[in-house]
Amino acid sequence: MRRVYSFMAVSALCVSMLLAAGCATSKRTAAVPRPEGKLAVAGFSNPIYNWQILAGYLEEEGKPVPDGTLQALDSALVDALHRHQVFDFITPTAVLQCQDVVVFEESGLPKISAWKYWLGVAKCIQADTLLVPQVTYWRERDGGPNGVEAPASVALDFFLIDVKNERMTRARYEETQVGLSENLFTARKFMDRGGKWVTATRLATEGIEEKLMELGL
Template identity: 35%
Template sequence: MPKKLRYAGLILCLIGLFMIAGCSKSKAPAQLPQVTMGLAMFTQPTNTGELLAGYIPSDQFKVSAETLNKLDADFEKLLLTETKRIYLRGASARQCFEITTAQRREDPMNALKFWNQVGLCMKADVLIIPQVIDWTPREGGEIGAFQSAGVNMDFYALRVNVDEPSISRFHFEETQESLSNNLLNIDKWFKRSGKWITAEQLAEEGMRQAITELGL
């Protein structure tokens, strides 16, 4: 085959690949309108009554209060720097959580009603609810880990409503794998500079994805 024809064929193939890649891109999620946003604290459900979706692993790792507080700070920072929204958070969220928890002891309620009550207490139109389902700390260092980090997290955007609350969910679950175990993770491996990252760093990746997927 003449060189010109070979080059022409190669160019057509490349054009075709770019067109396929362009068509395969998913649409960006619809952005939430300008409403009053509330941000709940990170919690870890330990029984089915606290779950909004999914299930609790039988060997669930207990996340420390210190870790939950760090996740709160990291998520708040990301939301304040990567979105253009103002969030009701901090003391307001904690106070309303404690008030609703006390009410729950007197009048048992499911997880959806519970968080809706928290949102009503905060006077929020939409309440962002981050939850840690399971957690695997990294054991070892950046160069060599005896146990890789893993996180199982849910992020919810709850439309607060007295009568019919509605909810959207983004689920993030990943355990870091070596490149030799899964070549499909090559982009992630290079993005992480070929290092074994901590569970907190992995959780931050989940937070960034949640911001995008929930249209925050």
């Protein structure tokens, strides 16, 4: 029988009382200074083979995200940048034109090919820094907001490429939502989500917000 994740009213009440008594919401600040020079932001890509990613490896190759996912993540990315007062950047639409120009090298070592491709895109668009977001794992929740058989789970990578120095900074976000009874250390996050099981898109949106700050954006 498939396991059913559910809430326990008593646990929820106890944790909510604890949080109300002791925790105050703090304003997030960027972990590092904002990158200098001209910033370009690529749209989300969805590598389905290991040679397509800039670093790391895929848990499962050959499994693309559902239709419409990348477009939704692109909108969330631009919205988050604007909330962070980042307005002067080359948009994903403009970057896409250079992606069409630069030919992805499928021969040779996988990581080198991906690196050369994105560095070529950055040089084509004449940016000092290029942000490359990739979604490497996506599982939608199986169920609804009040109970699931399998929770949502996502993995996102954000690569900030320094074009002049040909260096790359990576920020990775991975989360599989868990309930109150499974991990009290994530109780605050669970309650901030209204005590509900959220969608994969909601997890990814929170990941975008968090990792942009980590990269100074």
